[in-house]
Amino acid sequence: MKESSTIRDIGLAAEGQRKIDWISQYMPVLNTLRTQFEEVRPFAGKKIVICLHLEAKTAYLALTVQAGGGEVAVVASNPLSTQDDVVAALVNNGVRAYAWYGATLEEYKMHINKALDFEPDYIIDDGGDLVSTIHSSRRELLQIVKGGAEETTTGILRLKAMAREGELGFPMMAVNDARCKYLFDNRYGTGQSVWDAILRTTNLVVAGKTVCIAGYGWCGKGVALRARGLGARIIICEVDPVKANEAWMDGYDVMPMKAAASQADYFITVTGNKNIITKEHFLLMKNGAIMANAGHFDVEISKPDLESLAVNKRRVRHNTDEYTLKTGQKIFLLAEGRLVNLAAGDGHPAEVMDMSFALQALALEYLVKNPGSNNGVHNVPESLDNKVALMKLHSLGLNIDTLDAEQKEYLAGWAND
Numbered sequence: 001m002k003e004s005s006t007i008r009d010i011g012l013a014a015e016g017q018r019k020i021d022w023i024s025q026y027m028p029v030l031n032t033l034r035t036q037f038e039e040v041r042p043f044a045g046k047k048i049v050i051c052l053h054l055e056a057k058t059a060y061l062a063l064t065v066q067a068g069g070g071e072v073a074v075v076a077s078n079p080l081s082t083q084d085d086v087v088a089a090l091v092n093n094g095v096r097a098y099a100w101y102g103a104t105l106e107e108y109k110m111h112i113n114k115a116l117d118f119e120p121d122y123i124i125d126d127g128g129d130l131v132s133t134i135h136s137s138r139r140e141l142l143q144i145v146k147g148g149a150e151e152t153t154t155g156i157l158r159l160k161a162m163a164r165e166g167e168l169g170f171p172m173m174a175v176n177d178a179r180c181k182y183l184f185d186n187r188y189g190t191g192q193s194v195w196d197a198i199l200r201t202t203n204l205v206v207a208g209k210t211v212c213i214a215g216y217g218w219c220g221k222g223v224a225l226r227a228r229g230l231g232a233r234i235i236i237c238e239v240d241p242v243k244a245n246e247a248w249m250d251g252y253d254v255m256p257m258k259a260a261a262s263q264a265d266y267f268i269t270v271t272g273n274k275n276i277i278t279k280e281h282f283l284l285m286k287n288g289a290i291m292a293n294a295g296h297f298d299v300e301i302s303k304p305d306l307e308s309l310a311v312n313k314r315r316v317r318h319n320t321d322e323y324t325l326k327t328g329q330k331i332f333l334l335a336e337g338r339l340v341n342l343a344a345g346d347g348h349p350a351e352v353m354d355m356s357f358a359l360q361a362l363a364l365e366y367l368v369k370n371p372g373s374n375n376g377v378h379n380v381p382e383s384l385d386n387k388v389a390l391m392k393l394h395s396l397g398l399n400i401d402t403l404d405a406e407q408k409e410y411l412a413g414w415a416n417d
Contacts, residue, residue, distance in 0.1 A: 004096055005091045005096050005097045005098065006097070006098045006099075006100075006110075006111060006114055007084065007087050007088055007091055007097050007098075007099065007100060008084040008087070008088070008100040008101065009084060009088060010088050010091060010092065011088070012084055012085035012088040012089075013085070013088040013089045013091070013092040014089075015085040015089075016056075016059070016083065016084075016085035016086040016087065016088050016089030016090070016092075017089040017092070019055075019056040019059075019083070019085065019086055019089070020056045020059050020060055020063070020086065020089055022056070023056045023057050023060060023350040024060050026349075026350035026351050026354070027057070027060060027350055027351070027353070027354040027357070028354065028391075028392075028395035029354045029355060029358040029388060029391045029392055029395060030060060030061065030064050030354050030357055030358050030361070032391055032395075033064060033358055033361050033362070034063075034064040034067045034068075037064060037065075037067050037068030037069070037361070037365075038067045038068070040068075041068055041069035042068050042069065042365045042368055042369070043065060043068040043069045043070030043364070043365075043368065044068075044069030044070075045069070046069070046070050046071070046121045046122060046368065047070070047071045047072075047073070047118055047119060047120045047121050047122075048065055048070045048071070048072050048073070048120055048121065048122045048123070048124070048364065049072075049073045049074070049075065049115050049116065049118055049120040049122075049123050049124075049130065050062055050065070050072065050073070050074045050075075050123070050124040051074075051075050051076070051077050051112070051115070051123065051124065051125050051126055051129055051130045052074070052076075052077050052124060052126045052151060053076070053077055053078055053081040053082075053126065053339075053342045053347055054074060054075075054076045054081065054082045054083060054086060054087050054090075054097070054099050055081065055082075055083045055086055055342070055346060055347055056083070056086050056346075056350075057347065057348070057350055057353040057357065058074070058086075058357075059074075059086050059087075059089065059090050060357070061124075061357040061360060061361065062074050062090060062095050063090075063093060063095070064357075064361055065361060065364065066093070066094065066095060068361075068365075071096075071118075072095045072096070073095065073096035073097070073098070073115050073118045073120070074087070074090060074095060074096070074097050074098070074099070074115070075097070075098045075099055075111050075112055075114070075115035075130075076098075076099035076103065076108070076111060077125075077126035077127055077129060078338060078339055078342060078343065079099075079101070079102060079103035079104075079107075079108050080101070080102065080335060080336065080338050080339075080342070080343035080344075081338075081339065081342035081343055081347070082099045082100060082101045082102075082103070083101065084100055084101050087099055087100070096115075096118060098110075098111040098112075098114040098115045099111050109133075112129055112130065112133050113133070113137075113138070115130075116130070116133060116134065116138050116141060119141065119144050120141075120144070120145060121144065121145065121146050122145070122146060122147055122148055122364055122367060122368070123145060123147075123148035123149075124148060124149050124151065124360055124364065125148055125149070125150050125151065125155055125172075126150070126151040126152055126155060126296075127151075127152050127154050127155045127158075127296045127297065128150065128154070128155040128158040128159065130148070131148070131150075131155075131158070131159065131162070131168075131172070132158070134169070135162070135167060135168075135169060142169040142170070145169075145170050146170060146171075146367065146371065147170050147171040147172065147173070147367040147373060148170070148171075148172050148173070148364075148367075149172065149173040149175045149360050149363040149364060149367075150172055150173070150174060150175060150176060150377075151175055151176055151356070151360065152176055152296050153176055153182075153186070153217065153219075153272055153296075154272045154295065154296040154297065155176065155296070156174050156176050156177060156377065157272065159172050159174070159377045160377050163375075163376045163377050168375050168376060168377070169375060170375055171367065171373040171374060171375055171376060171377075171378055172376075172377050172378065173363040173366065173367065173378050173379075173380055174377050174378065174379055174380065175356070175359050175360055175363050175380055177379060177380070178359050178379070178380040178384075178385045179385050179389075180355045180356070180358075180359055180385050180388045180389050180392075181355070181356050181359055182218045183218070184352050184355055184356070185348060185352055185353065185355065185356040186217070186218035186219045186222065187218045187219070187221055187222035187225070188222055188349075188352055189222070189347075189348030189349060189352035189353065189356075190218075190219040190222045190223060190270070190294060190341065190348065191219075191221075191222025191223050191224075191225050191226040192222075192226060192348070192349060192352075193341035193342075193345055193346070193347055193348045193349070194222075194223050194226070194268065194270075194292070194294045194340060194341045195223070195226045195227070195230065196341065196345050196346070197292075197334075197335070197340045197341045197342075197343075197344040197345030198266070198268075198290075198292055198334065198340065198344075200344065200345060201317065201318070201319045201320055201334050201335070201340075201344045201345075202290060202317075202320065202332075202334070204290075206227065206230035206231060206232050206266070207230055207231030207232065208231060208232075208233075209232055209233070209265040209266060210232065210233045210234075210235060210263055210264045210265050210266070211224075211227045211232040211233070211234050211235070211264060211265070211266040211267075211268065212234075212235040212236075212237060212257070212260040212261075212263070212264035212266065212267045212268070213227070213234065213235070213236055213237070213268050213270060214237045214238075214257060214267070214268070214269045214270065214271055214276045214277070214300070215237075215238065215269065215270040215271035215272070215276075215295070216236050216238050216240075216243040216244070216246065216247045217243070217270065217271075219270045219294060220236070220270040220271075221250075223268055223270055223294060224236065224247070224250070224252060227266075228251075232266075233253070234252045234253065235252065235253045235254070235255060235260045235263065235264060236248075236252045236253065236254050237254075237255065237256060237257045237260055237276075238254065257276065257277065257281055258280060258281065258284070261277075261280075261281040261282075261284035261285055262284045262285065262286065264285075264286075264289065265286065265288070265289060265290065266289075266290050266291075266292070267285075267289065267290070267291045267292070267301075268291075268292050268293070268294055268340075269291075269292075269293045269294065269295055269300035269301055270294045270295055271295055271300060272295050272296060272300075273295075273299075273300065274297075274299040274300065274302075275299070275300075275302050276300045276301065277291065277300065277301045277302065278302045278305050279302065279305040279308070279309060282305065282306060282309055282325065282331060283309070283325070283327060285329065285331050286329070287328075287329040287330055287331075288329075288330060288331070288332070289329075289331045289332070290331075290332045290334065291331065291332065291333050291334065291337075292333075292334040292335065292340040292344075293335075293337050293338065293339065293340055294339060294340055294341060295339070296339060298336060298337040298338045298339075299337075300337070301333065301337045303333075303336075303337050306323055306331075306333065307323075309323070309325045309326060310323040310324060310325055310326075311324055311325065311326055312324040316332070319334055319335045319336075319343065319344040320332055320333075320334055321333045321334075321336065354392070355388050355389075355392055358388045358391070359380060359384065359385070359388055362380075362384045362387070362388065363380055363384070366380075366381065366384065
């Protein structure tokens with residue numbers, strides 16, 4: 001098994017195992033599923049490739065799927081979020097792995113293709129890298145892959161575009177759209193982990209400063225909520241008029257990026273789109289402005305524009321690049337504009353990812369139990385969403401009320417008094 005993997009150093013496995021052991025204590029839902037999977041082995045005889053951020057929580061998902069009888073391979077969804085010791089620990093546990101920290105674009109593509117050489121029956125994707133590769137350069141796998149699940153908003157948007165055009169060659173479960181994912185992972189997970197990474201990287205105060213957040217979806221809401229808790233003044237930039245109204249009623253300033261550019265001390269992009277902060281905005285920024293991206297790809301802050309304006313660039317701290325512009329001001333980019341909470345931090349808290357990864361595992365099990373689903377994007381069944389929510393409540397020692405038959409009938413009818 002070890003020989004079939006492509007990793008940095010198997011000698012790091014012991015440290016990686018300690019990380020996995022630590023977070024496994026805080027993932028009770030996944031622990032329960034792992035026990036159940038060991039009994040029924042829903043993935044026996046199935047090959048599964050997982051393309052996610054390779055840190056301890058993802059590792060525990062991979063081991064949970066493996067406990068269900070699956071042959072598992074993992075590959076990174078971001079070269080700067082890979083933790084080499086965790087990857088080594090996975091290989092030590094019999095999981096194939098193809099990733100190392102700081103992979104070049106060529107190495108990253110090589111790792112994706114090596115993982116796909118495993119010829120998976122099912123996939124878990126993050127941002128659509130596996131799906132796009134299969135449908136472009138590895139089309140022979142369309143006859144092998146039976147389905148998969150997608151983790152991110154960005155990935156779901158791409159899958160839906162493929163489905164509209166009739167290009168999606170197998171069913172994909174939209175795990176990101178499940179309530180137990182976006183209400184907790186996107187909001188509380190992103191909110192905390194983004195600021196964890198920024199504070200760790202900069203060691204600067206937030207209170208009394210102005211934070212500009214581009215995008216007020218669930219992730220943006222979480223980032224704004226935590227910024228408020230840290231004592232910041234908050235500006236929201238949006239293109240959706242409904243979300244802009246929501247941000248205003250939540251108590252935040254709302255304005256275009258061009259107006260915000262000269263006011264903010266921190267800029268955080270959370271849109272899933274490209275060219276959110278560009279040349280015209282850089283030129284208006286304060287000396288010392290700090291920029292970070294919390295969207296999936298490193299295209300939200302235009303690095304080509306930034307490079308074209310800079311007369312000097314230097315690494316001033318780990319994950320912190322200083323750009324001196326022709327105008328004289330210095331502005332800072334964290335984690336090379338990549339997903340800051342993972343490239344410069346450890347990602348979402350374990351208790352939050354417990355719910356998201358439980359949904360991923362259950363979505364895979366659903367696909368195995370329901371072969372032949374139509375090619376397209378499928379919602380996670382409400383029953384699975386509720387199952388995860390109840391398992392989480394029970395792990396906390398909490399119980400809730402239930403409807404009786406009369407109440408259910410009342411809600412289901414229209415002619416009731």
